[in-house]
Each structure stands twice: as C-alpha cells, then as structure tokens.
Amino acid sequence: MLGLPERTEFNKRIPKQKFYENIDIPHTLKRVFVDQIRIIYWRNKLAATTMNIAAGEEVTEIEVFEVRVQEPQFDEAVLRQIDKEIPYHILFLLTCDRKEQAWIGYKEAAASGSNVFKVSRYYHTD
Numbered sequence: 001m002l003g004l005p006e007r008t009e010f011n012k013r014i015p016k017q018k019f020y021e022n023i024d025i026p027h028t029l030k031r032v033f034v035d036q037i038r039i040i041y042w043r044n045k046l047a048a049t050t051m052n053i054a055a056g057e058e059v060t061e062i063e064v065f066e067v068r069v070q071e072p073q074f075d076e077a078v079l080r081q082i083d084k085e086i087p088y089h090i091l092f093l094l095t096c097d098r099k100e101q102a103w104i105g106y107k108e109a110a111a112s113g114s115n116v117f118k119v120s121r122y123y124h125t126d
Contacts (some may be wrong), residue, residue, distance in 0.1 A: 008044040038068040062089045
C-alpha cells in the first residue's frame, strides 16, 4: 500500500466491535462506528523492532491502520476515539471506492498522567 519494508507488515484485521464494545463511548459514536466503517486493518508497525531506526523521545512507534469506510464523508470523532485509546501515533489510511486519504493527528499524553492521549488537530491529504 505505502511501499514500506516487508518486515513492518502486520496485516491483522481488527474487529471494529473491539473499539466500541470495550471502550466507554457515547451511544451516538458507537452508531458512527457501525454506520461509517466497513473494516479496519492494522497494516504496519514502524518501530525500532521492525526497522533500522531508533525510537524517538516522543514518538516511539507509528502504527498504520487502513480504515475502509462506507462513504467519502467521515466523522473525525471516530479517529479521535481510536487515537485516544492507543498509546502510539497512528497513520490512518481511509479508503473508499478505490480512493485513499491519509490522516494523522498531533498526539500527546493527557495531562492527567493516565494512559489516555489527546489529539489536538488532524492533518490529511486531499
């Protein structure tokens, strides 16, 4: 998909139910998961263990998730919820009707010191 080294490939399907059944999220956001997402794949893991790079001080690894969506219009709140729960940076590749759009958030640990993260802004391709 991105031409990343083979040793970074993970290619595991993540049941979308894991995101909305095991996390305390509003019912309306659960509905968005059901209505807008077809399937989620964890495609790659970019880390010191999979590439010849050292972990950074703030970014230790980057996960690449392919999110197949039902329609081109997509609610950013879904990405924000996934990002909030996973302690690594995530490059989301949204795909719909053979078109792709890359999304990544500026992510930092929440001030509470817990394992919760906040994304202040998303950047994406056209």
